[in-house]
Amino acid sequence: MTDRMDDEIIGEFLLTARSLAEYRAMFALTEDDLRGRVLDCPGGAAGFTGEIAELGVSAVAVDPFYALPAKQVCETALADTDRGNAWSATHGEMYLWDWYDGDPEVHRRIRHDAVRRFGADLEAHPDRYVAAGLPALPFPDNDFDLVLSSHLLFTYADRLDTDFHLAALAELARVSRGEVRVYPLLDHSGAALPDLLASLRAALAQRGIRTELRETVAYEFQSGARDMLVLRSASAEES
Ligand SMILES: C[S@@+](CC[C@H](N)C(=O)[O-])C[C@H]1O[C@@H](n2cnc3c(N)ncnc32)[C@H](O)[C@@H]1O
DSSP: OOOOOHHHOOOOOOOOOOOOHHHHHTTTOOOTTTEEEEEEEEEETHHHHHHHHHTOOOOEEEEEEEEHHHHHHHHHHHHHHHHHHHHHHGGGGGOOOGGGGGGGHHHHHHHHHHHHHEEEEEHHHHEEEEOOOOTOOOSSSSEEEEEEEEESSTTTTTOOHHHHHHHHHHHHHTTTEEEEEEOOOOOSOOOOHHHHHHHHHHHHHHTTOOEEEEEOSSSOOOOOOOOEEEEEHHHHHHH
């Protein structure tokens, strides 16, 4: 488990910035997935939303951080990128660096580029970035064709409890008329969470939300993070 020193380095929630290439790999995204209306929650400072908008997707990102001035969000994201990069470089045994050419500096560069893309897109298209937070999203039912959620649920299971996870997953399913994909399913110390996962899947099934585990194949940075959780609500099944 995370010790106090690690907590001081990681902070409450890191404001991370991943690229479209990382999202494609993490969520096994195909060209077919990237069409219509797509939600990224939490969006963090990911370049993903701006990048898919350039491909013609109607993209929206949600994060409580967007309530802060854009300059502060970008400065925090750059500082957090360096903190996160330093943490993973000094805990190298917990990570597989292949996707980043075996080089923490490549990882750092990709994340910095993502922050820059994010900052430019936030300035040009603030409407794409909604300041809100799980478990309550300001969207109608079935509003999105695809909903993605990375590095909040499960990652921070040490501070977000089972009830929060269940309410958050049900909310993500409510706003999706297609799939919800969640990755990774480990916490940030790299621990698997089989009990949490099993109880959430059982509770979601009772609410008519089907779940499956799907291998991501192309991406495994946190050692052992090979699966994503896929949700489909009853209304998504019908459509
Ligand atoms: C580690 S980042 C992940 C960002 C992005 N998905 C990525 O992979 O780079 C975690 C994010 O969760 C956001 N967050 C914290 N509480 C949240 C909540 N209740 N609802 C939505 N996002 C939240 C934080 O502000 C932070 O930006």
